[in-house]
């Protein structure tokens with residue numbers, strides 16, 4: 001059953017087309033992450049779902065009900081904002097109960113709901129405080145609580161953790177995951193942060209210029225990106241791209257040639273077409289023994305960036321830049337000549353013109 | 359009996375009290391009494407220095423910084439003594455050229471004595487408490503008040519002199535002379551409360567107060583309400599917002615006199631609204647508020663609102679713009695109706711702006727004068743008199759300074775009655791916020 005279904009959604013701000021004929025369906029209980037560069041329309045899409053923006057065209061269904069022209073409060077959604085957006089003059093309790101009081105719920109009902117929510121979010125001790133007297137993490141918990149008490153079907157998060165420091169972000173990320181596991185609500189979560197996206201999502205939607213480029217589970221997106229943009233966007237350090245010609249299963253560039261037997265092509269390839277070869281840094285390994293990897297080449301190390309658990313090596317392959325990671329305890333020096341290799345099953349090949357996956 | 363810090367605080371207060379007495383005696387209010395008072399305060403201050411010394415029992419000059427400071431105060435004190443000595447007859451007979459400056463020196467003399475004593479006391483107390491504090495490695499109250507950030511204190515002196523000079527001394531001077539029978543020139547002949555008796559038995563004063571109350575209450579309520587309403591309307595992403603804002607703000611650029619004249623014409627039966635409506639055919643239409651003793655103050659109110667509301671609107675609009683858009687979104691999702699969001703969320707968030715606005719409106723109310731002069735000159739009869747006009751008329755036209763001072767003192771008292779609890783609330787609360 002679909003919890004949210006968006007059909008042919010368009011949204012223009014005057015002449016600016018922000019969302020273009022967008023389709024999306026989210027299953028009940030699913031955690032969907034919207035990921036994309038700044039300005040690609042993630043917040044706009046979320047605001048459309050919430051009913052905070054009047055859409056130009058299309059339809060929105062929540063729980064199989066056409067809510068396109070419903071008020072935000074009637075849609076059965078709760079939303080959590082980057083800036084928390086708590087009511088500063090009210091205590092935490094006031095913040096949590098404001099919507100319920102306004103909806104004229106009974107006192108007991110309000111009390112039980114506030115109590116439940118504050119137990120789940122562990123903010124029972126803070127109920128009497130004003131938002132100004134809370135830390136960022138606590139404020140964001142209260143903001144989540146405000147959505148929680150309303151007993152809604154769908155949670156919308158707009159970069160909820162962006163204002164927090166790295167450590168707190170990790171903590172709250174885990175907590176949101178736990179919350180989702182417990183409540184089993186549908187959640188749509190906007191973020192810039194790949195790690196948040198990869199760890200939280202059931203499915204990730206990669207957006208660009210108001211369109212969804214790929215919508216799939218994190219593993220598939222990571223391993224089989226549908227085009228070069230997605231491949232570049234996901235993964236840090238980002239993928240290596242080598243421009244060359246594809247002749248059968250032979251990839252040729254400069255004087256070098258790799259045999260890519262083992263790569264599963266989506267379609268039959270024209271002979272001698274120009275392509276991008278994409279290899280993730282972590283799929284490249286140094287050949288210890290005698291050429292264990294099917295594809296091999298010699299590189300010269302140029303820069304070494306130790307990052308603790310592993311080390312990122314920037315090297316030069318015939319003058320082209322090639323990044324790869326090695327284990328942190330491995331000693332690599334600038335100027336070293338190394339033989340590295342990778343498995344063609346783990347590469348991605350994109351058409352040079354359309355940049356789509358082949 | 360006292361803690362050291364309390365003693366130090368009392369000492370500084372005594373020095374200040376002595377200064378106030380000195381200032382009062384210089385401007386000529388009971389000079390003999392206040393001069394004695396000044397020396398009394400200074401004597402007590404000296405006793406306090408000994409008390410502080412008795413508690414700490416150390417006089418040390420153990421840090422370089424401290425030595426420099428003490429030296430500085432002593433030097434200033436010697437300088438003051440020098441100035442004082444120039445005012446003495448014996449010295450003047452030795453240096454005849456000083457006689458040319460006799461008048462200036464005579465004025466400076468009491469200040470010079472005061473400063474000489476105070477500077478010596480400062481040097482003394484620094485050598486006592488400064489020693490203790492440098493041991494603790496933390497400057498004490500005296501050092502903090504006297505020496506810390508000295509350059510900023512020096513920079514603040516002109517401002518302090520002006521505010522002390524104008525607000526405190528001039529106010530005291532006014533209050534003092536309201537008990538005298540000063541007419542064209544200030545005199546010091548006491549007549550007790552006679553000026554106040556006369557004031558409170560005057561119909562004109564009663565009328566002024568009644569008018570001020572009506573004008574004040576209405577203008578407070580309406581300019582806040584209309585100003586906020588206009589701002590809230592403009593905040594709804596209105597088209598031509600800039601145009602509207604400019605139009606609403608235009609009257610504020612006019613002086614009260616011009617506003618008054620414009621509204622006098624508008625309300626004038628011969629060429630204003632009444633004339634226009636009559637020329638449309640409603641021959642019996644009557645609209646001449648400025649000639650009706652019962653409602654003339656509302657005619658003035660209309661002009662005041664027309665001029666002031668645009669500015670209030672701008673203040674409110676700035677406040678509204680400062681509210682995070684996500685708050686509005688959150689309220690919408692929570693299903694709070696817009697008016698309720700304004701009342702329960704937005705207006706409480708705008709508290710500082712409201713306080714500023716309130717102060718501005720209140721100041722405008724108290725000083726309303728030119729609007730009345732331009733529109734009605736207080737007429738018909740005395741029906742549109744206001745207190746500021748009463749004060750002005752008695753001081754400069756009727757040449758009865760005493761009566762004018764009594765009226766302005768009453769105005770001051772009423773402002774204080776309103777302001778003190780308000781300021782108390784305001785500053786008292788900040789501690790807990």
Ligand SMILES: Nc1ncnc2c1ncn2[C@@H]1O[C@H](COP(=O)(O)OP(=O)(O)OP(=O)(O)O)[C@@H](O)[C@H]1O
Nearest residue numbers: 013016018036037038039040041042043044045192
């Ligand atoms: N009120 C508006 N009027 C005109 N254009 C707008 C308006 N709001 C947003 N836009 C445009 O719509 C596009 C999408 O904005 P949106 O806020 O959805 O981006 P986003 O993906 O959330 O970016 P970020 O990650 O920085 O939050 C942007 O190019 C922005 O310039």
Ligand SMILES: [Mg+2]
Nearest residue numbers: 042043044158
């Ligand atoms: Mg955004």
